[in-house]
Amino acid sequence: GCSGKQDTKAPAAGNLMVGMVTDAGTIDDKSFNQGTWEGIVKAGKDFGFTPKYLRPNGTTEADYDKEIANLHDAGYSLIITPGFKFENSIFTAQEKYADTKFVLLDGVPHPGNDYSKVKVGPNTVSINFAEHEAGFVAGVAAALQIKTGEFGFIGGMEIPAVQRFNWGFQQGVAYANAKLGTKITLKAENVIYQGTFNDVAAGQQLAAQMYDKGVNVIFAAAGGVGVGVINEAVARTKAGHPVWVIGVDVDQYAQGYYDTDKTKSVILTSAVKCVDQASYDMVKNLKEGTFPGGKTLTFNAKNNGVGIPATNPNLKEDVISKVKEVFADIQNGKITVADKGDGLIR
Amino acid sequence: MEYVVEMRDIRKEFVGIVANDNITLTVRPGEIHALLGENGAGKSTLMSILFGLYQPDSGKIFIRGQEVKITNPNVANELGIGMVHQHFKLVHNFTVTENIILGLEPQRFGTVHTKAASARIRDLSRHYGLNVDPDAKIEDVSVGMQQRVEILKMLYRNAEVLIFDEPTAVLTPQEITELMKIMKNLVAEGKSIILITHKLKEIKAVADRCTVIRRGKYVGVVDVATTSEQKMAEMMVGRQVSFTVPKGEYRPGEVLLKVEDLTVLNHARLAALKEFSLSVHAGEIVGVAGVDGNGQTELVEAITGLRKAEAGHIWLDGQEITHLSVRQRIDAGLAHVPEDRQKRGLVLDYSLEDNIILEIYGRKPFAKRRLLNRPAIRQYAQEVMRHFDVRSAQGTVTAARSLSGGNQQKAIIGREISLNPRVLIAVQPTRGLDVGSIEYIHKRLVAQRDAGFAVLLVSLELDEILNLSDRIAVISHGELIGTVSAAETNEIKIGLMMAGVGKEGQEA
Amino acid sequence: MWVILQQIAPYAVAYMIPLLVTALGGLYSERSGVVNIGLEGLMVVGSFAGALTIATLQGSMPSEALWLGLLAATVAGALFSLLHAFASISLNANQVISGTAINMIAGALTVFIARNLTGSGNIQVASFTRFSVPGLSDLPVVGKLFFTNTYPTTWLVLFILLISYYVLYKTVFGLRLRACGEHPHAADAAGINVYRIRYLAVAISGALSGLGGAIILTTYSGEFNGTVFGLGFLALAALIFGQWKPLGILGATAFFGFASTIANVAQATPVLAKIPGVILKVFPYVITLLVLVLFSRSSQPPRASGEPFEHGKR
């Protein structure tokens, strides 16, 4: 999990102005936007400022530009934007507003479609996540817990971050089968991108199809579609046919409660990327004068920037300790997880 | 109790117009009381007040001697007043029974209990000789039958005072006779009837007394038996009326409009006009007589191009126009005064001038290269308005909507005649107009004939047909029953033919 | 194919039910002579009121909260629809415009309030538990199709369908309501208060739409976020597709339910995966258009639907 050194409390001083522009979806999407925002909110508590988020009118570059300009004109000095869709906007904004700091999560600033002209300005930090490593670990953990069974994957739209989760997941399952003695099948027909991040009904229907065909565990990296998947799993588990979901982005355990006491959940584990950690760290760095402007950071296993939550009642002790070993192997380079889909299903 | 209904000094004002100006009406028990007045005189308004649809601004109403406030139709019902409206108020896809019980439905466990009701309706129908099937759907029965449903509606509600608002306008002479018999039955049973009609003959035939109103004002009440038709007409209009129009000599020329074996389908895709043939010569007015809904609309729409001809041919001035568009027919010399001036004849939201060029806006000089030429349009419109005495508040830019009915109709007639048509089709050209306007429009139609053009006159008013036409074609159930010379026929003969009896006397 | 149908049936039904109840709402309104294009907005209002109620109560009374949420949604929908009723019945405003305004107000206002209450536009709530109807679910054929994995709300809505059929065609209120939609002046002359009937009908349409929105919330969506994904408009289409008749609407919504579910799960179903996704996705819309093209000529919308009524005018 995200186990950075969050306990260092800086003295509340100065008025830090930190703002965020959300990507498509709302601030409490239980994943990307929310994670980023929670990091900022926590920083706000720790460092004594009131953060602000703006939700753009649409998802075009112009809409993003507008909200960035609004935050800038309102005096915000650090603007955090989650999502590759901000790449072009940050590319222009970092020059236009040289007095403002930018953090771009999940992308690199560049003009148009031209990735040969990537430029991270001196006032910008670009942060990427090794989602494939998170997917890998989650895959291994789930495989170890289930041992024999069938897995599935439901993605939202086919964008790089989601793809990397998927690819890592497939490698993780394969690794567990090959090296750890599990017998998990992952059929091509059960690896699916639903195509939106908000069609709850479709998420539920797809999940139902997979569960009906004998899938026990679905890895849902799909925003609102994932909500549908979890709803379906909860419904089935409540009805006495337990099935599992692997959550995404943040620890989604609390999304999957199926008992009235809210202790038991269908979330077997979650493939976590520490966006909250990333946004928190950047605020902290700025506060402390160590803002790594101009750098491209990668949050991966090595720096504990991705992984699975440290605890989950659904995972047995031995599974957890075994996963720890695997995770360590990734950290020390014994296992490398490819961030490409070559040779994999989709 | 001298009067069952007593309306004293009733006044009702609508925005800008006093529809009833201190009118008094008294009805005795067991009498048929006629209410006579021009169109727009305020008859329907007065009856709507009696029936509770409107509230009078001032005046008093007594029913059986008791002063009452009739705040809505339910109160009227309770007082035993029923009304058959000028336009039937029947739900087309309900059964007869459902229509009759609407508003006071018998219930059982919350459901509508139609069985008992339809039995009672059957009884009533038999008792008064109405011959109505309680389970038939309204859309499936004839207009005459619908009227009898309206009558049953009143009887079902135990009405003692029955109001008939122009009940005969939609009936054949035979159905009218039938209706009068029914009315007599009703008064014989002790009911009282208020009868609105424009037809003096009908008043003469059934009514005991007659109240005359003019332009919203009370003129007087007369004993029908001792008053002549001429006298009543003068009371109604306020001056001497001539019932005839001076016409030039009848000198028919070449055939200008020829219809041959025309078959036309109606909305329900049934043949509404069956192998119909007719020709109209230059210099003559041919009247088409028939009960409403017997194929007149389809005939006119087929000739004007608004409806497809299923079979048969139409010639205009020697040119076959069967498959031409509406516009091409207009350009070929056809003009049409439509039946419903507000639905078809005018774009009410357009100005008067735009309405006057409604068919010719694309012609020079009104348009050049598809751009409208306002000055030319305005000048033309002014001329038409001057010629045809169209009066409006703001000249040519007045919205057609704000014109009075008569002026609307005059504008249409002016527009059509100004097209210089070879053939003019006029459908119900004087419906809803007062006598002055009627006289004027009749003169214009005759002038068109005298100038050597053809006029096809379709009307439900037999008097109008008989007065204006040179020849009369009678239509029934979509078939031509026969064509007769106006000079050699009369209302009774035509009426028989309208009922489908051929001119030779046999069933057609 | 049969297996697929069996598998998707519960989900197709779950998708269809909110559509069905909303279209039934539209039926009341249109049959009384008022076009209600604001169904979408009324569903949003229902979803919002339901979410708010459930979120507030689910801590203290978890078992009743959901039902109270549905109740709140019904009431809220009915109240909100009075805006439409006022404009289109009392003021004789253009009914389509008024309905559009309803849609816009609902979308904006609910999210505005939600934002003020929760800081974001979303409210998440628990869902109903599915169950298989004891006994019936073992029936051959239909058991698996219709009695397995059902939501309680499904039976509620089917019950409403039955009641609606009864109300519209058997009761005094239904007779009067239909008369108002066909010939309000006839109803007026029969002493029926056309305004009152129409107000009631619009309020019922609001109540049922609100319920529809809340059913989406408490079955498959689980959160309020200011939209019902265009289902209100689809319900309107189903109403016309279903020829303004309860059973027709049942058929139309069932068609939408199954067609869209098939399109959604096609990817995960080898037989269907061969068909290009775009074809499956546009299928329901194209079929609807086809059906409308085939039947609109002969279709009989309530005659006075969309026409303002003025007491006493002839």
Place this chain on the structure above:
Amino acid sequence: MNFHKQKEVITLLATILLGLIAGALFMLFAGHDPLTGYKFLFRGGLMSLERVGNTLATATPLIFTGLSVAFAFKTGLFNIGAAGQMLFGGFCATAVGLTLPLDKPVLLLVMALVAMLAGALWAALPGWFKARFNVHEVVSTIMFNWIAYWLVYYFVPLYFKGSFETESRNIPLEASLRTPWLSQMFDGSYINIGLLLALAAVVLCAFLLQRTTLGFELKAVGFNRFAAEYAGIHAGRSIVVSMMLAGALAGLGGMTLYCGYATNIQIGILPSQGIDGIAVALLGANSPWGVLAAALFFGTLYSGKGFMNAMTSIPPEIADTIIATIIYFAATSVLIEKFLDRLWRKQQSKEGA
């Protein structure tokens, strides 16, 4: 100005004022200061040249969809399908822009033509269904919206995939409606020559409706289809033509959205400007100039609300709420008119006395 014209303008202003007052009440209820809110709302839309440019750019597609809806309305049709028409038109324009290697002026011309044709096609079918088969255009245009949505959804990744599955490649500079001179004039705003097209469209629509025989025919059909048919105007054809013109306007609006305001086309989104166009048309009383004014007003609100949100804690949805309330007041403007009538009559009787 006669009383009726005056009444129209006063009603419009009163409607807006009431909407703003309602918005203020909502703000008060939610515990915010409305004056501050409005101050920042309008400053957000107008306080700098760049922001004015952005406001104009935001208004540009709204002018088109507003005209589209208004035009159809004039002829008695309710075009709820502007969204689909603009999506399809914009998609086809983008496709051309990404495919044809032409010089900027020629390319833009071709794209505009294609956008109009595509939008026209997308509206012509519902129009034809209405004219020929009596299919209600509200339902059919909604269906066409979704069909356009799914076509774009599948064809963009298939043929024009950009960096990601979810969007097309960025259009080249030659295919963009943005021009350096205009952007510079407005301090680097993303205003584009779509605005000029929109202004031209306003003038053309006004001219078409008021001065041409075509406008005469279309309006006649809109006011009274039966009378138009009686006068020899082909009502069915007019309905199709009018829908096509409405669709062409929306299609062109789509081009200004995807090739001017935006730089590529994204899948999975039905442009909100389609529905907003209804609001614009309603507020603008369906007159082209009214549409222009309404679109500029809405543009200001849309473009200013983010700044208000940044400066205060008022949720930006207040702008949508205000717009929605204004539309409701527009729908119920009978009340305002009645009130004005009464005032007028009172005044007259005073003058008479």
